[in-house]
Amino acid sequence: MTAGRVLPARMDPLSPEVVDDPYPTYARVRAAGPLCRFGPASWGVTRHRDVAALLRDRRLSNTFPEDDPQFRMARDLSQEVFRRIIPTRDPDDHSRLHQQMVRAFSPGVARRTAARIGALVDELLTPALDTGRLDAVADLAFPVAATVVCELIGLPAARTRAEVWPRSAALGRAFTPFLPETDRAAVDALVWLRGYVRDLLDGHRPDPDGDLLDRMLAVADPAEGVEEVVDNIVFLCFTGYETTMNMVCTGSVALARNPDEWRRLRADPSLSGTAAEEFVRYDAPIQYTARLALEPIPVGDRVIRPGRSVFLLLGCANRDEDVFADPDRIDIGRRPNPHVGFGGGVRGCLGAALARVEGAVIFERLARRFATVDLAAAPVREPSALFRSYASIPLAVTPA
Incomplete structure (x- = not known):
């Protein structure tokens, strides 16, 4: 380091205050520069311009070395699983399966599910019309998101609610960096789901014109065979609903805490689509995405060296004052809204189109069916540096 040169700001993604509310820390590191020190041999990218560009930069890889300290949790669970799933493979390696999964979660498919989503949301909201109580997690966000993704994958409905849901909820911790020790529930969930999907595939045969x-x-790598398909379907059991669920949760909290915006949505439910986009921007369901530098990459006045882990801080970029006017304020009609909450490029969120449709339908139904939505008790967070997740969001509601 050149004499007198100031080191970039540091942030600890696991510190309790950051896990609880990362946005004050994001503001500090973003103001200090486009890069922050984020972990062992790691950089965090803080500003929207750089994050948006690097999301599409082929000099960054999704494949990490086996001894990378950030991903020891995934290795403890199953190194093979972690290496097979699409997010940890580069585009040339995963294009075969990725094309099929994109097809199953395409914008067209998402739009065609809107009526099904609406019927499901209406069914789930009906009890709250009588009780005046609604847990936005257990009674709405999770069952909608999990039901729809399981139906799109083709998992049998009879076993989905009782057996797949609880295990898919635990599965997220299997794919989260920075975890200090093995999570037994995640291990058990992974083992059970792999066996379940493997048994389910026994009734299927390769067919390029069949279901997912x-x-x-039909396109599985001959060297990997069915195990490649098993592990990517297991990953879909989690990733296919996590973004939607977290967006509905953070949006529900935002509306309950911002009554003016709730009244605005009530007055014009057609804003539900832009509201869903704003909730993704304001409190990103997934806070960052990890990459590995393959080549020297200039960011600001520094160069990220090959072999360094690079964390693209989506949640930080979405509050960038140079891009978003009054970024710490909810604006359900915000236009334009070039947030990066769904990532970008070929590695962007697979379920983004579905999340947009589900969010628009859910918030439209909430606005039409309830006159008021208030917090009945403090929301309970699921502590995570990566996900903005909730265990419970107790709401008091009154019928419209």
């Missing part, structure tokens, strides 16, 4: 499971079997 048939199509994935």
Whole structure:
């Protein structure tokens, strides 16, 4: 380091105050520069311009070395699983399966599910019309998101609620960096779900014109065989609903805490689509995405060296004052809204189109069916540096 040169700001993603509310820390590191020190041999990218560009930069890889300290949790669970799933593979390696999964979660498919989503939301909201109580997690966000993704994958409905849901909820911790020790529930969930999907695939045969499971079997790597399909379907059991669920949760909290915006949505439910986008920007469901530098990458007045981990701080970029007017304020009609909450490029969120449709339908139904939505008790967070997750959001509601 050149004499007198000031080191970039540091942030600890695992510190309790950051896990609880990362945005004050984001403001500090973003003001200090485009890079912050984020962990062992790691950089965090703080500003929207750089994050948006690097999301599409092929000099960054999704494949990490086996001894990378950030991903020891995934290795403890199953190194093979972690290496097989699409997010940890580069585009040339994963294009076969990725094309099939994109097809299953395409914008067209998402739009065609809107009526099904609306019927499901209406069913789930009906009890609250009588009780005046609604837990936005257990009674709405999770069952909608999990039901829809399981139906799109083709998992049998009879076993989904009782057996797949609880395990998919625990599965997220299997794919989270920075975890200090193995999580037994995540291990057990991963083992059970792999066996469940493997048994389910016994009834399918490779068919490029069949359902999602048939199509994935048809393009599976011969060297990996069915195990490649198993692990990516297991990953879909989690990733296919996590973004939607967290967006509905953070949006519900935002509306309850911002009554003017709730009244605005009530007066014009057609704002539900832009509201969903704003909730993704304001409190990003996934706070960052990890990459590995393959080549020297200039960011600001520094160069990220090859072999360094690079964390693109989506939640930080979404509050960038140079891009978003009054970024710490909710504006459900915000236009334009170039947030990066769904990532970008070929590694962008697979379920983004579905999340947009589900969010628009859910918030439109909430606005039409309830006159008031207030917090009945303090929301309970699921502590995570990566996800903005909630265990419970007790709401008091009154019928419209």
